[in-house]
Amino acid sequence: MFEFTLTARNGHARAGVFTTPHGDLLTPVFAPVGTQATVKTLTPEQLKDINATLVLSNTYHLYLRPGDELVRNMGGLHKFMQWPRPILTDSGGFQVFSLSDSRTVDDEGVTFKSHIDGSTHRFTPEKSIAIQEHLGADIIMAFDECSDPNDHAYTELAMERTHRWAERSLRAQTRSDQALFGIVQGGVSPDLREESAKFISSLNTPGIAIGGLSVGETKQEMHTMLDVMASHLPESRPRYLMGVGTPEDLINGVARGIDMFDCVLPTRLARHHSAFAPEGRLNLMNASFTRDQSPIDDGCDCYTCRTFTRAYLRHLIVAKELLAGTLISIHNLRALIRLMEQIRYLIENGTFEAQIPELLVLWSNNAKRINHEG
Amino acid sequence: MFEFTLTARNGHARAGVFTTPHGDLLTPVFAPVGTQATVKTLTPEQLKDINATLVLSNTYHLYLRPGDELVRNMGGLHKFMQWPRPILTDSGGFQVFSLSDSRTVDDEGVTFKSHIDGSTHRFTPEKSIAIQEHLGADIIMAFDECSDPNDHAYTELAMERTHRWAERSLRAQTRSDQALFGIVQGGVSPDLREESAKFISSLNTPGIAIGGLSVGETKQEMHTMLDVMASHLPESRPRYLMGVGTPEDLINGVARGIDMFDCVLPTRLARHHSAFAPEGRLNLMNASFTRDQSPIDDGCDCYTCRTFTRAYLRHLIVAKELLAGTLISIHNLRALIRLMEQIRYLIENGTFEAQIPELLVLWSNNAKRINHEG
Numbered sequence: 001m002f003e004f005t006l007t008a009r010n011g012h013a014r015a016g017v018f019t020t021p022h023g024d025l026l027t028p029v030f031a032p033v034g035t036q037a038t039v040k041t042l043t044p045e046q047l048k049d050i051n052a053t054l055v056l057s058n059t060y061h062l063y064l065r066p067g068d069e070l071v072r073n074m075g076g077l078h079k080f081m082q083w084p085r086p087i088l089t090d091s092g093g094f095q096v097f098s099l100s101d102s103r104t105v106d107d108e109g110v111t112f113k114s115h116i117d118g119s120t121h122r123f124t125p126e127k128s129i130a131i132q133e134h135l136g137a138d139i140i141m142a143f144d145e146c147s148d149p150n151d152h153a154y155t156e157l158a159m160e161r162t163h164r165w166a167e168r169s170l171r172a173q174t175r176s177d178q179a180l181f182g183i184v185q186g187g188v189s190p191d192l193r194e195e196s197a198k199f200i201s202s203l204n205t206p207g208i209a210i211g212g213l214s215v216g217e218t219k220q221e222m223h224t225m226l227d228v229m230a231s232h233l234p235e236s237r238p239r240y241l242m243g244v245g246t247p248e249d250l251i252n253g254v255a256r257g258i259d260m261f262d263c264v265l266p267t268r269l270a271r272h273h274s275a276f277a278p279e280g281r282l283n284l285m286n287a288s289f290t291r292d293q294s295p296i297d298d299g300c301d302c303y304t305c306r307t308f309t310r311a312y313l314r315h316l317i318v319a320k321e322l323l324a325g326t327l328i329s330i331h332n333l334r335a336l337i338r339l340m341e342q343i344r345y346l347i348e349n350g351t352f353e354a355q356i357p358e359l360l361v362l363w364s365n366n367a368k369r370i371n372h373e374g
Numbered sequence: 375m376f377e378f379t380l381t382a383r384n385g386h387a388r389a390g391v392f393t394t395p396h397g398d399l400l401t402p403v404f405a406p407v408g409t410q411a412t413v414k415t416l417t418p419e420q421l422k423d424i425n426a427t428l429v430l431s432n433t434y435h436l437y438l439r440p441g442d443e444l445v446r447n448m449g450g451l452h453k454f455m456q457w458p459r460p461i462l463t464d465s466g467g468f469q470v471f472s473l474s475d476s477r478t479v480d481d482e483g484v485t486f487k488s489h490i491d492g493s494t495h496r497f498t499p500e501k502s503i504a505i506q507e508h509l510g511a512d513i514i515m516a517f518d519e520c521s522d523p524n525d526h527a528y529t530e531l532a533m534e535r536t537h538r539w540a541e542r543s544l545r546a547q548t549r550s551d552q553a554l555f556g557i558v559q560g561g562v563s564p565d566l567r568e569e570s571a572k573f574i575s576s577l578n579t580p581g582i583a584i585g586g587l588s589v590g591e592t593k594q595e596m597h598t599m600l601d602v603m604a605s606h607l608p609e610s611r612p613r614y615l616m617g618v619g620t621p622e623d624l625i626n627g628v629a630r631g632i633d634m635f636d637c638v639l640p641t642r643l644a645r646h647h648s649a650f651a652p653e654g655r656l657n658l659m660n661a662s663f664t665r666d667q668s669p670i671d672d673g674c675d676c677y678t679c680r681t682f683t684r685a686y687l688r689h690l691i692v693a694k695e696l697l698a699g700t701l702i703s704i705h706n707l708r709a710l711i712r713l714m715e716q717i718r719y720l721i722e723n724g725t726f727e728a729q730i731p732e733l734l735v736l737w738s739n740n741a742k743r744i745n746h747e748g
Contacts, residue, residue: 036689036690036693037686037689038690038693038695040695040696041696041697041700042697043697043701044681045677061693065689065692065693066664066685066689066692066693070664070665073665074665074667074683074685074686080685080686080689082681082682082686290444291444291447291448293448293449303417303419307418307456308456309448309454311440311454312411312448312454312455312456314440315410315439315440315454316410316412319412319439319440321410321412321414322414322415322696322699323412323414323415323416323417325696326415326417326700327417
């Protein structure tokens with residue numbers, strides 16, 4: 001059911017097709033994040049318009065609200081949120097470690113308190129898989145522990161626990177229509193990353209996720225870890241770099257053999273009035289845009305750029321109109337999805353690797369906020 | 375440029391076509407309110423999808439933010455907000471009297487303080503028309519004074535001032551591509567309403583607005599005023615009942631010869647999770663909708679009803695997701711626009727008057743909130 005076909009390679013970069021019950025994913029792919037069964041402020045129609053294919057949703061959030069059994073009773077996540085294309089759910093592990101009010105980890109699982117109402121809950125690998133089977137995404141994740149990468153000793157323990165939990169997750173799986181990915185951990189330690197990549201690869205899951213990056217390490221550390229893992233991961237299966245990232249991270253990740261990405265960045269930036277633009281990331285509330293009749297990016301094909309001026313977007317922001325967040329989200333997501341479409345095209349033409357420096361320069365301005373005062 | 379053609383009558387109800395520079399308006403028509411150059415949370419695409427034709431925008435708000443000269447420099451309101459169909463602006467009078475921090479009225483105009491920053495401004499009939507000419511709507515309003523309907527003596531003074539201001543508004547007009555409507559005032563006094571209807575009619579404006587209703591008077595008082603005015607207003611020009619209303623108000627208004635309406639009700643209700651439904655106005659946050667797999671109204675053709683369950687909408691509300699407001703706004707606006715389309719059809723078939731009692735029963739449940747506990 002879950003075939004991954006590589007259609008082109010260029011250096012370490014790959015273009016492929018991953019088949020799922022809800023359609024083919026062309027890789028490399030960037031997945032918008034729909035934390036609570038909605039990509040914030042956007043309708044599924046608007047997501048289709050920007051050619052989104054894969055959408056990520058969060059197991060931790062949906063378990064707490066509205067509850068995974070409710071979603072199952074409503075016909076599963078695709079039907080509930082009316083997204084007919086592929087969906088990926090994470091394992092809940094990352095949110096338990098980053099969002100919950102308190103938590104205690106043991107070999108069996110994690111007990112934590114809800115960030116919503118303080119109620120006590122427990123996740124185990126078996127529970128995480130059961131929840132994800134209720135939700136019914138096409139791609140699901142093994143339960144893992146994400147640790148502080150600066151604590152090498154604990155990172156090793158957490159990695160070993162993640163490996164045992166991956167085996168338990170696989171044993172717990174009862175549905176054959178969901179691709180369960182194992183997750184490589186190991187912090188910023190090359191030896192742990194190598195060990196984890198080998199172990200997770202040995203499980204023969206239909207895809208492999210890479211966790212524990214983009215959590216505070218340097219870009220150089222992230223790149224080193226990606227390089228270390230690349231040689232130990234099977235070529236024949238898709239590689240998913242979780243929670244990443246910025247436009248530069250996407251370019252650098254694809255260059256190191258990554259096929260799938262997700263990140264809240266484009267929608268979170270949008271809600272803070274920040275837009276990806278050719279001259280760099282723009283804060284559209286800035287007074288310099290008061291009379292700016294150009295779109296955010298006149299090379300962009302999204303509804304927002306085809307329709308509205310920066311002056312109008314700034315007016316909406318200043319007037320506290322929610323439509324601003326919707327329109328900028330459409331653009332920011334389309335910008336990253338278009339970047340991935342462009343990269344895929346370059347890989348298929350064999351010119352991606354040669355153009356990496358140019359792409360990085362083109363997008364480097366979007367790493368920092370440009371000051372548009374005056 | 376502004377022809378009004380009556381295509382059918384049924385009792386006092388009328389169906390017609392009002393030609394404007396941005397297309398024909400089929401009347402009776404309900405106009406969504408786009409206070410700050412946006413119908414809250416909706417894109418123009420979504421407004422077109424629900425067959426909105428006329429959109430109202432507020433002179434007071436746009437004058438303060440982003441400023442009418444900016445809108446003019448951006449090519450006018452149609453281009454700025456990208457609404458290609460007809461737009462109507464009010465005169466700013468009502469907001470000055472209801473929203474501004476303080477105000478002093480004299481025969482020349484009104485001095486008021488901005489509700490945004492407390493800055494002092496002055497509107498006169500000439501200023502209101504100049505602002506509305508900068509904004510560039512198809513239909514604009516004479517500057518008027520809306521008074522407390524319970525103060526008969528002051529209401530008479532305010533009406534007389536409104537008449538003088540209507541004459542000054544007409545003299546101030548320089549653009550021929552905007553239909554300037556005079557506004558009838560007179561509170562809840564039959565004699566003042568008759569006098570005002572006669573006076574405003576004598577000005578031969580291409581349409582006539584009715585102000586000062588739906589401001590606290592009883593439904594019976596509103597109906598009496600509409601009946602009094604009807605016989606003194608020219609048949610040949612469209613009649614616009616400002617700021618009205620509820621579904622029942624629309625039915626009762628059309629039955630008394632009204633052709634145009636606007637109201638914030640559908641979008642305001644939506645932001646408070648309240649939806650027009652066959653069984654009455656629903657508070658979709660209610661726990662009874664937790665597992666409700668039906669749409670808001672399975673007879674409705676809007677995107678929301680074609681796509682989403684009440685259970686999903688409730689989840690979005692409970693999870694504080696802004697998409698809830700967007701989706702319910704789409705439905706509530708479509709419900710009133712569809713009601714007007716239905717009424718127009720019935721007028722053209724000569725069956726509206728006979729069906730008024732049935733329509734009122736059908737919509738009566740939406741006047742009150744139905745308790746869906748349990």
